Amino acid sequence: MQSNWWKVLGLAGVASVVATGAVIARNERQRRAYSPDEIRERLHERHARAEQSRP
Numbered sequence: 001m002q003s004n005w006w007k008v009l010g011l012a013g014v015a016s017v018v019a020t021g022a023v024i025a026r027n028e029r030q031r032r033a034y035s036p037d038e039i040r041e042r043l044h045e046r047h048a049r050a051e052q053s054r055p
Contacts, residue, residue, distance in 0.1 A: 034042070
């Protein structure tokens, strides 16, 4: 009976690692979907907003 708990715990751990990997891979694909020009434009926008909020 005790070994069943270890199996369930092990499977839960493996499932969580797989789910975390899937989330990271999805975020990486979304990040790489931007062209260099889009990234540059977004950085310029962020910089302008940061400059405006400066005292």
